Amino acid sequence: MDYRPLADEIRPTTLEEVVGQRHILGENGLLRRIIEGGTIPNLIFYGPSGTGKTTVANIIARRTNRPLHRLNATTASISDIKDIMAGIGTLLAPDGVLLYLDEIQYFNKKQQQSLLEFMENGKITLIASTTENPYFYVYNAVLSRSTVFEFKPLTAEDVEPAVRRGLDCLSRRTGEAALWEEGVVSHIAAACGGDVRKAMNALELLWSGARRTAEGRRITLEDAKLAAQRSAMRYDREGDDHYDILSALQKSIRGSDPDAALHYLARLLVAGDLVSACRRIMVTACEDVGLAYPQAISIVKACVDAANMVGLPEARIPLADAVILLATAPKSNAGEAAIDAAMADVKAGRTGDYPRHLQNKHADSAGQEREQGYLYPHNFPHHWVKQQYLPDALVGRTYYHYGENKTEQAAKRYWEEIKDKR
Known part of the structure; x- marks a missing residue:
């Protein structure tokens, strides 16, 4: 008789039999x-x-x-x-x-x-x-x-009836009773990641390797764990899952939820995607923590470097440290918002000439040197002096707005005090 995959053999024929x-x-x-x-x-x-x-x-x-x-x-x-x-x-x-x-x-x-x-x-x-x-x-x-x-991913509860049908089908196919330890059905249903086909493939593997006894074929929970290991992962580096997990990781860190952030990091690492995890964690340090805790960027960079140096599985430790640090750190996207606003002006053509006193004086042709008028801030108290830096067309334009966190507010008070005195 021609071989027929178990997933095809137990395929429902009515809407009532469809799981989930x-x-x-x-x-x-x-x-x-x-x-x-x-x-x-x-x-x-x-x-x-x-x-x-x-x-x-x-x-x-x-x-x-x-x-x-x-x-x-x-x-x-x-x-x-x-x-x-x-x-x-x-x-x-x-x-x-x-x-x-x-x-x-x-x-x-x-x-x-x-x-x-x-x-x-x-x-x-x-x-x-x-x-x-x-x-x-x-x-x-x-x-x-x-x-x-x-069509949504199936829950373990959805898959369990299909696993039981699969065991019954294998029993009928070979004429041997199916004997399984407690927990086998629920483990396979949970480990298949909502994919009935994966569950049936695991069952066929288990059945072919099951111990034969006088009562029938015996399936152990230990064998079930081996047959279904890592199959719960839904991950395609070229597909939606890849970007969904990365997005969920960053949004969990941004939302200051270390437990959720660790979960999505774990999914990336179990799938072996160390590169994507490191890149997204580094981006998050700059984008979502940024100026609220500037040291986080260098700390996370050290964690990422350590992870890439030691590789998996040890890489999980410095990356977990980095994720927890970022999730529990104060947050600021002021830097990202500032550069985005500046780039929007440039793309829209709002630029203008550089103020004369900011130009490179060494670029003047020999014999045609002009007075530059640049004031060197280090020659003034507090290393600051008032002068124009933006092009004439953009004078008064503000891109950076101080965040409400302690670090940026301290910087704001510092400069307000100095500049107000002048």
Whole structure:
């Protein structure tokens, strides 16, 4: 008998059997009502792998009695779609077909636009799936003709029934009873990271290595932990997860929540992405702590250097120190706001000539030297003297506004006292 993956063998055939996705497939879920209504629009399913997107497409095909053609955008071309079109109207597909296009984000703009002519005449109903945000990766013309449904990651509680079905299926397949220690099912369900396919792969691995006894195959919790280790990580250095974790790390530090910041740092480090973690922590030190605690930048730089020197797993220690320091430090984005305002003026053409007394006097041609009029601040009390520094067109422009933290307010008082006296 040909081998059939367990994930495919236990694939649900009804909406009631689909795990999770109650927000769209529950009793009053919109997608459920659309499917039960029988008139299927063009659909885009967006969400992590292993959450039921292909399963629901199969159920739709059975409900509507229309042939389902599957293509993967990583290998398919428009000619493949044209081949499908050639069969429409024949006895094989008198009422059109459903086209399930997986990973639509890998179709370029021209390929996605070519889909439109097939979508317009109604002979092809497109069900596209993507693990990336469709509003970033699917072109507007396709989006405007489709309804987007988000498939959310499954919880461990959602996955447990699928794990039990998988064990029952393996038992029937081999004619041996499935015997598992307490905690095996819940551990696999939790460790798969909301991906039923990962859970089924772990089960097949466990089953093939399970100890055979007179009563059946025995699966231990220790073996389950080995088979499912690290599989809970959802992380793609080129995908949305990469940027979402980095964003969550920085926002947690900015929000002064060290526990959340450590969680997202841990996810990066477990995935082995030391480079991205170091870069984002360094940026956060400058952007979100900055002038409120200027020493943090040099301290974090030392932590980052230490992490890169020792590598993982030891790198986790200096990076944890850096994250906790930043999360518990006072915050200021005054520096970032100031440079952004200055760059906005420059980009808008608000510049003007340098004041004469700021120009490089050595640039004057020999014999054409001019009086510069520059006042050297170190020759004056408190090393400050009033003179114009901004171009004439920008005199009076203020970019930097002191933050409310202790460090910047101390600097503000210092300079106000000196400048007011003059």
